[in-house]
Amino acid sequence: MEGRVKNKAPAALQISAEQILLEAYERKETPLQQTEQIADLEELAEYQGRKRQEYEGALRRNRLNTGQWMRYAQWELEQREFARARSVFERALEVNPTHVPTWIRYIQCELKEKNINHARNLLDRAVTLLPRVDKLWFTYVATEETLGNIAGCRAVFERWMHWRPPVTAWAAYVNMEKRYREFDRARGILRRYVTVHPGAPAWNKWAKFEMEAGNRDTVREVYALGIDTLVEMAHGGVDFLDESLLAGWASFETRHREYERARALYTYGLEKLPKSKSAKLYADYTAFEKQYGAKEGIENVVLTKRRSKYEDQLKEDPADYDTWFSYITLGQESGLEADQIREIFERAVSNVPPHSKRLWRRYIFLWIKYAIWEELENKEVEKAGEIYKTCISIIPHKKFTFAKVWLLWAKFEIRHGNLPEARKILGRGLGMSGGKPALYKGYIALEAKLREFDRCRKLYDKYVEKFAEFAAPWMEYAELEQMLGDEERARAIFELAVSQPEMEMPELVWKRFIEFEAEEENYDRARAIYRQLLDRTHGHIKVWISFAQFEVTVPAEDQELQYNDEGEAEIEVTEEAKARARSIFGEAWDALKAANKREERVVLFESWREFEEEHGDDKSKADLDKRKPTPVKKKRKLEDGTFEEYIDYVFPTDEEDKSFSKLLENARKWKLQNQS
Numbered sequence: 001m002e003g004r005v006k007n008k009a010p011a012a013l014q015i016s017a018e019q020i021l022l023e024a025y026e027r028k029e030t031p032l033q034q035t036e037q038i039a040d041l042e043e044l045a046e047y048q049g050r051k052r053q054e055y056e057g058a059l060r061r062n063r064l065n066t067g068q069w070m071r072y073a074q075w076e077l078e079q080r081e082f083a084r085a086r087s088v089f090e091r092a093l094e095v096n097p098t099h100v101p102t103w104i105r106y107i108q109c110e111l112k113e114k115n116i117n118h119a120r121n122l123l124d125r126a127v128t129l130l131p132r133v134d135k136l137w138f139t140y141v142a143t144e145e146t147l148g149n150i151a152g153c154r155a156v157f158e159r160w161m162h163w164r165p166p167v168t169a170w171a172a173y174v175n176m177e178k179r180y181r182e183f184d185r186a187r188g189i190l191r192r193y194v195t196v197h198p199g200a201p202a203w204n205k206w207a208k209f210e211m212e213a214g215n216r217d218t219v220r221e222v223y224a225l226g227i228d229t230l231v232e233m234a235h236g237g238v239d240f241l242d243e244s245l246l247a248g249w250a251s252f253e254t255r256h257r258e259y260e261r262a263r264a265l266y267t268y269g270l271e272k273l274p275k276s277k278s279a280k281l282y283a284d285y286t287a288f289e290k291q292y293g294a295k296e297g298i299e300n301v302v303l304t305k306r307r308s309k310y311e312d313q314l315k316e317d318p319a320d321y322d323t324w325f326s327y328i329t330l331g332q333e334s335g336l337e338a339d340q341i342r343e344i345f346e347r348a349v350s351n352v353p354p355h356s357k358r359l360w361r362r363y364i365f366l367w368i369k370y371a372i373w374e375e376l377e378n379k380e381v382e383k384a385g386e387i388y389k390t391c392i393s394i395i396p397h398k399k400f401t402f403a404k405v406w407l408l409w410a411k412f413e414i415r416h417g418n419l420p421e422a423r424k425i426l427g428r429g430l431g432m433s434g435g436k437p438a439l440y441k442g443y444i445a446l447e448a449k450l451r452e453f454d455r456c457r458k459l460y461d462k463y464v465e466k467f468a469e470f471a472a473p474w475m476e477y478a479e480l481e482q483m484l485g486d487e488e489r490a491r492a493i494f495e496l497a498v499s500q501p502e503m504e505m506p507e508l509v510w511k512r513f514i515e516f517e518a519e520e521e522n523y524d525r526a527r528a529i530y531r532q533l534l535d536r537t538h539g540h541i542k543v544w545i546s547f548a549q550f551e552v553t554v555p556a557e558d559q560e561l562q563y564n565d566e567g568e569a570e571i572e573v574t575e576e577a578k579a580r581a582r583s584i585f586g587e588a589w590d591a592l593k594a595a596n597k598r599e600e601r602v603v604l605f606e607s608w609r610e611f612e613e614e615h616g617d618d619k620s621k622a623d624l625d626k627r628k629p630t631p632v633k634k635k636r637k638l639e640d641g642t643f644e645e646y647i648d649y650v651f652p653t654d655e656e657d658k659s660f661s662k663l664l665e666n667a668r669k670w671k672l673q674n675q676s
Helices: 017-026 043-063 067-077 082-095 100-112 116-129 134-146 149-162 167-179 183-196 198-211 217-234 243-254 257-272 278-292 295-316 320-332 338-349 357-379 383-392 404-414 419-433 438-449 453-466 469-483 487-498 506-519 523-537 543-553 574-592 599-614 619-626 652-675
Strands: 630-637 644-650
Touching: 043 067, 067 082, 067 100, 082 100, 116 134, 116 149, 134 149, 134 599, 149 167, 167 198, 167 217, 167 338, 167 438, 198 217, 198 243, 217 243, 217 278, 243 257, 257 278, 257 295, 295 320, 295 543, 295 652, 320 338, 320 357, 320 438, 357 383, 357 487, 383 404, 404 419, 404 438, 419 438, 438 453, 438 469, 469 487, 469 506, 487 506, 506 523, 506 543, 523 543, 543 574, 543 599, 574 599, 599 619, 599 644
Parallel strands: none
Antiparallel strands: 630 644
């Protein structure tokens, strides 16, 4: 026992006897079946009867099973029982008379057995019942042509054409006539074909047929008739026009060396067709010009493409005024006729925007460009005047107006020697628009150029009366009087301006008032204005700084002024001027200190230090440094009980004053104690 080998562990995959038997059963070979043998006619009749019963039983269960009818009929044909097979087909058609495969199988069976008349009858019945099924018609005409009955084939085609079939049917009819060299008949069919299917493919097919016939003039007539027909279908548009028709015609002309004809066709297509429908035409035109054209021709291709692009964009958005500008510029640069450019202008300005000034701004410039073009480039002065008049008439002046149009119209009239009309136009503009600052300014500038200063004064009176809250008209009015040398009138205007209670940005008027007095060398008056402005602004820091800087610019009474190349006076700063400026800085310091404006004092100190850096000496700088504030961090309690840090400034001079006051108080207390 000890010498025996020990048993190994069982295999991981165990195979049972049941599995072996199942696999053997699945793999067993199918036994050969003995073919049923029919020994005599009696057995054949029995077999046929049994099969017919099976087919009939299946059809009784489901009469709509067309496949079963087909198998039944095919079996009868195999048995050479043609009458029975025909009966099965007829019964199937009674169940489903519109089933095309049944008709086709029935017809093919009759043709196969050479029952020609039966097949013809079936075809006639089929196309009468189903005239829209092209397969039945194709089978019919193919049968007649195969039998050599060309007249019958043509008659079938004619019956078919009355139903206005698709293009393949017409093409088959034409090809049939071409095979028998009946070209006149084919041409007549094509003429009817383009009537039923007037698209570009039909016209191209007719043109190709005429090319094969070799008649150039007829080819051109076909192409021209095709284009006219397609354009007429769109009521003068090009919605039905196809680039293939134009490209085919142009290619035909190129092959026959009619280059100008081809170029005209390409140009017409690119001008009329939208960009989305002319990509191939443009490519063909470019290749044509590269091969047969000059530099000008290639440039014309590019211009034509750009025009087509603009037309497409404007068709999508007629109110795209930027595109209109580009289109007009292209027309001017490409040398279009004046009538063509005018047509583009008229189309552009006919797209009136809604009452939104944002849209009107671009639109108005179209009118301006139109008028300037008519006047300066086209030399049509009367036409330009009409354009200005029409433009003014369509602007909704009650909502908004455009001073530029009124001014340009007035200048146009002045250029052509009609000054009274120009004044009427501007007066009418002020009345209709309610008076716009730009219109006042333009009108005044016009009268100033004409040296009509009394008219300028009247206009300024109305201007400042209507826009008293604006600083610009007051300053311009005063500058006019200063230019005319009437100092008192100018001063009166400034004084009236600074007295306006609701003036917007009054500091501009005050500043210009001071500059006016300085220019007139009335420095004491300028100082008085500064004092008045300080009272009005309650000692604003900027006014103090400007006052101090002004004193530096005041020359001494006996000082001779030097002028630079630009005509500006170069003033040498005197010690007296520096002293006056320091005096103003010191006065401002004390005023801000009394008002406890600590941050303003810091700003004043920085400005004062810049002044001393430029004009001071060591002593003045040292004296100023004694006033230098020191920033310190402090805390303060807020309303909600929390604390926040902030920056405060400590001024040395303030602390010294406090110390001196405290010393005097202690001395007074000591004296009282000794007396007691």
